[in-house]
Amino acid sequence: MNLTSRKHMSSVLDLIHKNHIRKPQTKKFLVLLTILWGALLLSACTYNTTRPDIAPLSKETPLEQKVSHSNIAELLNAEFTLQREGPNKAFDSFYKLASQSENLALIERLTHIAVVSQNRLYIEKSTNLWLSVDPTSEQAYSLKLQVLVKGDRPDEVTTLLTSAIRHKTSLRFLPLYLEEVVRDSDQVNTIEEAIAALSPESKRDQYVQLSHAHLLLLSGKYQSAINASKQLLAQPNTEKSEALYLILAFSQKNLDRFEDAIKTLQTASQRAPKNVRLLTPLIDFLVENKQSERAATVFQSTNLETPEKLQIGINFMRTLLEHEQPTLALETANLLPKKQLGLSDQIQYLTAIALAQLGKKTEAIKTMDTVDGALRANATSQMALWLYDAGKESDVNDMILNRTLRENMPEQVSAISRLHEEKGNIDLSYELLNHALIALPESDVLRYRKALLAETLGNWTVTEIELKILLEKDPDNPQYLNALGYTLLTRTARIDEAMNYIESAYEKADNDPAVIDSLGWGFFMKGELEKSSYYLKKAWSILPDAEIAAHYGESLWQQRHYKEAIDIWKAALKTSPGTPLLLETIKRLSPSLMDELEQDKP
Numbered sequence: 001m002n003l004t005s006r007k008h009m010s011s012v013l014d015l016i017h018k019n020h021i022r023k024p025q026t027k028k029f030l031v032l033l034t035i036l037w038g039a040l041l042l043s044a045c046t047y048n049t050t051r052p053d054i055a056p057l058s059k060e061t062p063l064e065q066k067v068s069h070s071n072i073a074e075l076l077n078a079e080f081t082l083q084r085e086g087p088n089k090a091f092d093s094f095y096k097l098a099s100q101s102e103n104l105a106l107i108e109r110l111t112h113i114a115v116v117s118q119n120r121l122y123i124e125k126s127t128n129l130w131l132s133v134d135p136t137s138e139q140a141y142s143l144k145l146q147v148l149v150k151g152d153r154p155d156e157v158t159t160l161l162t163s164a165i166r167h168k169t170s171l172r173f174l175p176l177y178l179e180e181v182v183r184d185s186d187q188v189n190t191i192e193e194a195i196a197a198l199s200p201e202s203k204r205d206q207y208v209q210l211s212h213a214h215l216l217l218l219s220g221k222y223q224s225a226i227n228a229s230k231q232l233l234a235q236p237n238t239e240k241s242e243a244l245y246l247i248l249a250f251s252q253k254n255l256d257r258f259e260d261a262i263k264t265l266q267t268a269s270q271r272a273p274k275n276v277r278l279l280t281p282l283i284d285f286l287v288e289n290k291q292s293e294r295a296a297t298v299f300q301s302t303n304l305e306t307p308e309k310l311q312i313g314i315n316f317m318r319t320l321l322e323h324e325q326p327t328l329a330l331e332t333a334n335l336l337p338k339k340q341l342g343l344s345d346q347i348q349y350l351t352a353i354a355l356a357q358l359g360k361k362t363e364a365i366k367t368m369d370t371v372d373g374a375l376r377a378n379a380t381s382q383m384a385l386w387l388y389d390a391g392k393e394s395d396v397n398d399m400i401l402n403r404t405l406r407e408n409m410p411e412q413v414s415a416i417s418r419l420h421e422e423k424g425n426i427d428l429s430y431e432l433l434n435h436a437l438i439a440l441p442e443s444d445v446l447r448y449r450k451a452l453l454a455e456t457l458g459n460w461t462v463t464e465i466e467l468k469i470l471l472e473k474d475p476d477n478p479q480y481l482n483a484l485g486y487t488l489l490t491r492t493a494r495i496d497e498a499m500n501y502i503e504s505a506y507e508k509a510d511n512d513p514a515v516i517d518s519l520g521w522g523f524f525m526k527g528e529l530e531k532s533s534y535y536l537k538k539a540w541s542i543l544p545d546a547e548i549a550a551h552y553g554e555s556l557w558q559q560r561h562y563k564e565a566i567d568i569w570k571a572a573l574k575t576s577p578g579t580p581l582l583l584e585t586i587k588r589l590s591p592s593l594m595d596e597l598e599q600d601k602p
Contacts, residue, residue, distance in 0.1 A: 142173035157194035481505035513543035546576035
């Protein structure tokens with residue numbers, strides 16, 4: 001099954017809405033927006049489905065009927081165990097009482113305890129008991145469905161659904177659960193298999209048909225999904241749910257039938273004019289179909305409460321920016337409710353991006369500088385990119401150090417350090433790491449990065465100092481041991497000392513290709529070529545990296561295995577043609593190979 005997936009989407013329809021294909025105008029714009037979308041939890045169709053592994057009951061059901069007088073003491077003991085030792089310890093006591101009494105209120109309480117325990121066996125036992133007393137309980141069917149689907153038991157799912165239909169219990173829980181697990185391909189496949197095995201009569205159930213239409217959409221069978229959805233909508237007794245309209249609309253949209261999709265959502269919105277899950281894709285489809293002004297009219301005409309208006313508006317701004325319409329995005333920002341309910345950072349973030357798209361980078365940076373909260377780190381990273389665009393890379397480090405919260409320092413500084421290096425400003429990267437370590441000297445992440453960068457800059461004495469500081473805190477860390485050993489191996493004549501560190505690292509991480517490469521290269525430096533090629537071959541087999549190839553090839557070359565060496569180098573050049581160490585090794589040992597490769601270029 002061809003399942004799409006995306007983080008932070010709470011249902012399949014939300015998911016597909018956000019994953020319909022969009023092509024931003026430039027790669028640069030994609031970079032600007034990518035860091036925001038992961039943090040924004042306001043999606044077109046978002047609703048709160050936060051739940052534990054197995055969904056709890058809506059509320060704990062009180063005991064409305066008293067148990068028999070002889071069981072009162074046992075019930076009190078069970079309640080005491082529950083309060084003192086938790087649901088797992090109390091389950092057996094409650095199960096015994098519920099089984100003996102067949103008291104529905106007690107069974108419901110037992111099920112609640114099972115759900116809180118997160119124990120699937122307990123949930124299945126309690127729902128089995130519940131259904132034996134009340135075979136029409138939709139809630140019991142729903143909970144047991146989850147257990148069976150999570151356990152990949154499609155045959156039993158089929159039996160469960162058939163039983164529910166036989167007892168005239170609504171299956172509305174089936175499509176709802178399918179929406180919630182859409183990102184889990186195993187669970188979706190289990191549901192699909194179970195539905196396929198239902199009898200023809202059971203397949204006529206409207207909720208089974210709705211789930212089937214949903215599965216058709218997920219598998220890319222859009223026309224079949226359209227046909228199934230329309231057939232359901234045409235039936236007079238079918239619940240005209242938002243899910244049904246969304247399945248139809250997204251199927252139409254995925255076949256590039258935008259006008260049909262828009263009409264479907266308009267029809268649905270007329271039935272439910274305040275439904276955010278319908279309005280948001282309607283607005284998005286209009287923008288994508290180059291009808292942004294019409295989308296703006298839809299947005300302005302919505303009569304929503306402040307939270308929903310903000311949700312729709314923020315998503316509308318995002319969609320407009322994705323399609324590079326910053327002016328309309330700014331106009332939309334001005335139409336948002338003044339009470340922003342803690343969402344002002346998101347609005348400011350999008351406003352800053354709109355200003356940047358209009359070429360107002362200085363104003364964009366000032367606006368982005370006001371962004372705080374969950375988006376603070378993302379805003380800081382974006383400001384660094386814009387400072388580079390403005391030729392003010394020398395201002396980046398001060399901005400990073402001033403804006404970054406202490407708890408975010410390692411991650412933020414590491415990211416900007418890499419940005420400096422990608423831009424060719426290694427000195428700025430090293431300077432940033434130095435200043436960050438003054439502010440946060442306990443950060444092993446930053447110290448290790450500084451040590452590696454110092455070696456790159458030729459300051460290997462600093463590398464040795466920093467790595468020894470790290471090893472004082474964590475003497476068994478194979479990364480630190482290997483880095484120090486390799487530095488001494490390649491920068492000094494202290495080969496025996498270097499090998500002690502590397503061999504210690506190998507004892508602790510004998511399957512790490514970086515460590516194995518260092519060990520093999522150490523034996524090469526000692527002149528033990530057979531040992532060298534043995535370990536380098538092992539490293540190459542685990543990770544066909546260009547630098548490992550350089551070492552392995554040179555070891556083979558020194559043993560006069562010229563053809564094997566050349567084959568290794570050629571293989572590495574195919575995937576990493578620009579690796580300096582590999583190129584230097586080939587030019588030094590086999591310059592004719594480089595000439596040959598140059599001649600082969602078109």
